[in-house]
Amino acid sequence: MQKHRYNSKWVISYKGKAYATVYGKKKAYEMYVRLSHCMVGLSVEPAPKRDRKRTPEEIAEYNRQWRRKNPDKVKAYNRRSYLKKAAQSSQRQQGDGRSQRQGP
16 A cells, blocks of 8 residues: 655646646745736646656666767776765875874
C-alpha cells in the first residue's frame, strides 16, 4: 500500500490556464491573495503529477551513452578528480607530520 503524500507543488491559474507554479501551499495562497487584488479569475490547485519518472536503468543507460559520445569531457573530469584527490591526500600527509612535531 502506497502512502499518500502531500502535494508540494501548486499552480495558480488564471481563467483555467496555469499562471504560476509555487512550492508550498501556504506560499501559493499568499501569492494568490496578493495577485487577486489586481486579477479577477485566479484559482489555486495542486499541480498535476508527472506521468512518468525515469527509472534508474534508463538514467544509467543515458549516462553510458553520454560517456560514449563525450570521451574528452569524461577524460577531463577524471583528470580533475584524480588531481583533487592527490592534493587532498598530500595535504593530509603534511597535516599528520605537523601534528607529530607539535607534541611535547
